Amino acid sequence: MRDCRSAESFYLYLEGELDPAERRGLEAHLEACPACREALAERRLLHEAFTSLPPLEVPPDFALSVMDNLPEPATVGRRWLAPLIAATASLVVGLFGFYLLTGESLSDVLVAVSRVSGSATGRFLPLLAKMFKVGTLLLDVASGFMMMLGKGLVAFLSSLGPDGICLVLGLGLLLSLLLLLGAKRLLSLGEKT
């Protein structure tokens, strides 16, 4: 019969993959074509079998055995390896480049590098040591001052007793309010002028 459809279109029809117009065209053709109906019936049975193949069994402890065989996460030490290799490679390339540019032998280059690094170390190390010493001294003074202030405050408050502490807090509050009022007045005077 004319307009017989391809086997591919039967499979797509069974899978619901044909667009509505194609589907309607196929269905109309099937009405009039016994041969295509038979061919479709055969593909339908095959399609049913294709889509219902039995699943393979997986052992119940399979997931656990997979988890046991997973590799250890990368260690911290290994993360240093790539930068270390890159740094070494850069140094070697730099030395070789220097050797090519200046014509100095590799031993001369190495001596020059050691001299430069030696002089840099000789200049910067004393400066760093001094900075460190001054920093430590300042820290000592500041911490001593804060400790002394804290101790004095504790001794003063303990000598006052609860009533005294209330009186000091009240006076402090009053003084703060007066300061705030004074500041506000100064600001408003400034606005007028």
Added chain:
Amino acid sequence: MIVRKYEHPLTNYLGRMTGEREAALDFTQEVFIKVYCSLGSYRPAYKFSTWLFKIASNHLIDHWRKKKLPTLSLDQPVDEDERSLTPQVPDPGPSVARKFELAEIRQKIERALESIPEAFRELFVLRHVNEFSYEEIADIKSLPVGTVKNRVFQAKEMLRRRMEGS
């Protein structure tokens, strides 16, 4: 848990591709290890299952290359005998489907699956065993959707012909 969720679909896919359950379990384990080691390269824009099966598919291809098994590229034409089986409807031959009951047909399909080229078998398995859409298969295999549809159809007709001959 990823392993629990995908152990069955992955084993079914690899089982149908290798034809052996034990080998499929070994492959499944290897694929999970590969996935674990490659998690850093996973982009959430991709569907996870598509990414997982792409890794599994590449793992199989590597395995076949190492074993030097003859593989058929999807770009190569199939042989004349296979080519001739495409659209010929109505089929004048005896109805294959009616020869067997459904269970029998399934058994025959399992056996016939092992005899069709891997490239066709893989697309068939992804479509009908793993139930991926044609678009998802196209993503997994980096192929146009039309090509995938046509190759799945060819795989089905190859199976039909082989069952007919059995």
